[in-house]
Amino acid sequence: xxxxxxxxxxxxxxxxxxxxxxxxxxxxxxxxxxxxxxxxxxxxxxxxxxxxxxxxxxxxxxxxxxxxxxxxxxxxxxxxxxxxxxxxxxxxxxxxxxxxxxxxxxxxxxxxxxxxxxxxxxxxxxxxxxxxxxxx
Amino acid sequence: xxxxxxxxxxxxxxxxxxxxxxxxxxxxxxxxxxxxxxxxxxxxxxxxxxxxxxxxxxxxxxxxxxxxxxxxxxxxxxxxxxxxxxxxxxxxxxxxxxxxxxxxxxxxxxxxxxxxxxxxxxxxxxxxxxxxxxxxxxxxxxxxxxxxxxxxxxxxxxxxxxxxxxxxxxxxxxxxxxxxxxxxxxxxxxxxxxxxxxxxxxxxxxxxxxxxxxxxxxxxxxxxxxxxxxxxxxxxxxxxxxxxxxxxxxxxxxxxxxxxxxxxxxxxxxxxxxxxxxxxxxxxxxxxxxxxxxxxxxxxxxxxxxxxxxxxxxxxxxxxxxxxxxxxxxxxxxxxxxxxxxxxxxxxxxxxxxxxxxxxxxxxxxxxxxxxxxxxxxxxxxxxxxxxxxxxxxxxxxxxxxxxxxxxxxxxx
Numbered sequence: 001x002x003x004x005x006x007x008x009x010x011x012x013x014x015x016x017x018x019x020x021x022x023x024x025x026x027x028x029x030x031x032x033x034x035x036x037x038x039x040x041x042x043x044x045x046x047x048x049x050x051x052x053x054x055x056x057x058x059x060x061x062x063x064x065x066x067x068x069x070x071x072x073x074x075x076x077x078x079x080x081x082x083x084x085x086x087x088x089x090x091x092x093x094x095x096x097x098x099x100x101x102x103x104x105x106x107x108x109x110x111x112x113x114x115x116x117x118x119x120x121x122x123x124x125x126x127x128x129x130x131x132x133x134x135x136x
Numbered sequence: 137x138x139x140x141x142x143x144x145x146x147x148x149x150x151x152x153x154x155x156x157x158x159x160x161x162x163x164x165x166x167x168x169x170x171x172x173x174x175x176x177x178x179x180x181x182x183x184x185x186x187x188x189x190x191x192x193x194x195x196x197x198x199x200x201x202x203x204x205x206x207x208x209x210x211x212x213x214x215x216x217x218x219x220x221x222x223x224x225x226x227x228x229x230x231x232x233x234x235x236x237x238x239x240x241x242x243x244x245x246x247x248x249x250x251x252x253x254x255x256x257x258x259x260x261x262x263x264x265x266x267x268x269x270x271x272x273x274x275x276x277x278x279x280x281x282x283x284x285x286x287x288x289x290x291x292x293x294x295x296x297x298x299x300x301x302x303x304x305x306x307x308x309x310x311x312x313x314x315x316x317x318x319x320x321x322x323x324x325x326x327x328x329x330x331x332x333x334x335x336x337x338x339x340x341x342x343x344x345x346x347x348x349x350x351x352x353x354x355x356x357x358x359x360x361x362x363x364x365x366x367x368x369x370x371x372x373x374x375x376x377x378x379x380x381x382x383x384x385x386x387x388x389x390x391x392x393x394x395x396x397x398x399x400x401x402x403x404x405x406x407x408x409x410x411x412x413x414x415x416x417x418x419x420x421x422x423x424x425x426x427x428x429x430x431x432x433x434x435x436x437x438x439x440x441x442x443x444x445x446x447x448x449x450x451x452x453x454x455x456x457x458x459x460x461x462x463x464x465x466x467x468x469x470x471x472x473x474x475x476x477x478x479x480x481x482x483x484x485x486x487x488x489x490x491x492x493x494x495x496x497x498x499x500x501x502x503x504x505x506x507x508x509x510x511x512x513x514x515x516x517x518x519x520x521x522x523x524x525x526x527x528x529x530x531x532x533x534x535x536x537x538x539x540x541x542x543x544x545x546x547x548x549x
Contacts, residue, residue, distance in 0.1 A: 068292020
């Protein structure tokens with residue numbers, strides 16, 4: 001039986017893909033090398049990992065207005081993540097995701113940091129406000 | 137969202153393609169946050185530079201400009217990513233310089249005042265209590281909400297441009313009364329004397345509360361803080377916690393008392409910050425060995441009084457040969473500082489003063505770090521030591537006078 005998790009808010013299209021699970025807050029300005037798409041902040045929980053084509057699972061945000069342009073810039077450079085799954089977000093992440101046509105959700109009914117690991121497969125259905133774990 | 141006649145006309149395209157595209161974008165964002173309507177704004181502040189928006193963002197502005205887009209409200213621009221001066225050690229890519237100049241041309245076409253400032257609230261426009269604005273820089277947003285009692289959310293990227301073109305923004309978050317009440321209490325059991333200590337307080341409170349909807353209520357302030365102190369506190373809270381508002385009892389306009397700040401409700405949490413907590417922030421930063429080092433006063437840009445203070449600390453001294461020192465400010469403050477002789481004193485000491493930029497957003501900063509062989513970046517800005525880390529500096533927070541002493545002696549203390 002599949003594992004379904006509800007989210008509080010969602011926007012975008014149905015997306016499936018591999019997750020990259022961050023264990024701390026995220027800012028594309030503070031944490032990401034926006035030329036290579038690799039997490040470059042020293043000591044970040046996913047330092048050295050690429051965000052390209054991944055579903056990012058992010059508990060909280062740090063900063064920052066950079067996300068308003070940054071996701072669209074990453075898309076333009078063909079190194080954008082596929083979707084953003086936030087525990088708590090700020091408006092900039094939504095503004096940035098809408099501009100980039102990227103699926104985004106906020107709030108989760110179970111603690112995804114306890115459930116998901118890097119490489120797990122996830123399906124996001126924004127209209128139903130649901131996440132489905134496909135492969136663990 | 138319920139739209140009035142003007143907004144419906146914008147959506148139909150009666151006010152041009154750029155306005156139509158902008159309000160469509162705003163409706164999508166507003167719908168995510170279940171905004172019921174728009175709220176008119178009096179002022180917008182846009183963030184647009186080539187480092188953060190890239191070629192894709194530049195194309196959007198190019199299209200706006202070709203559509204004859206024109207701001208509906210007075211609009212200023214945030215700090216940008218390159219200084220067009222002669223500093224060889226801080227050079228931007230020539231190709232990107234051309235793009236940045238093109239981008240600035242589009243801003244002018246749209247009637248955006250190119251202030252290149254992240255301290256617009258100190259030098260450009262000060263909205264009043266209850267006034268709705270749409271500002272696109274976190275430090276400006278938290279200052280507007282907290283210190284001025286104005287109302288704005290973070291308006292990043294295209295959102296700030298859209299607000300400038302439509303003269304409105306979706307009514308959610310900090311535009312609404314219910315969002316603005318305090319959520320947790322911070323009892324401050326020490327008095328803060330340096331800008332770096334205000335940033336340290338912001339780190340302690342913000343890092344432990346990474347939640348845009350959280351609003352700390354800080355109590356225990358004995359003396360009225362300067363604007364620059366609240367600037368550094370706000371910038372740090374926004375940086376570490378993504379917070380957009382704080383109250384300070386007896387200081388900020390919506391917190392005449394604790395009860396006023398919490399709107400009569402009890403705090404969800406109470407935390408205490410002591411002198412040991414503040415000191416602990418400084419001791420937690422450790423130097424790394426090897427390479428050269430840089431002291432930076434930036435993030436946010438410096439006010440005239442911050443520069444005046446640095447002039448008194450650098451006057452008659454020289455920056456150590458193993459050190460670099462950079463100050464950033466906006467054009468308005470730079471012009472005054474030049475007229476008053478401050479820039480001359482700083483440059484005689486070996487300080488580089490950049491105008492219209494903020495250090496952490498400099499284009500090709502990772503390469504600049506490598507070319508200068510910088511290892512440690514020392515600053516009195518709690519925000520800067522957090523925001524710059526993607527470029528792999530080892531950052532160290534120090535008090536203002538200590539930063540100047542480190543710069544002039546080369547001793548990493």
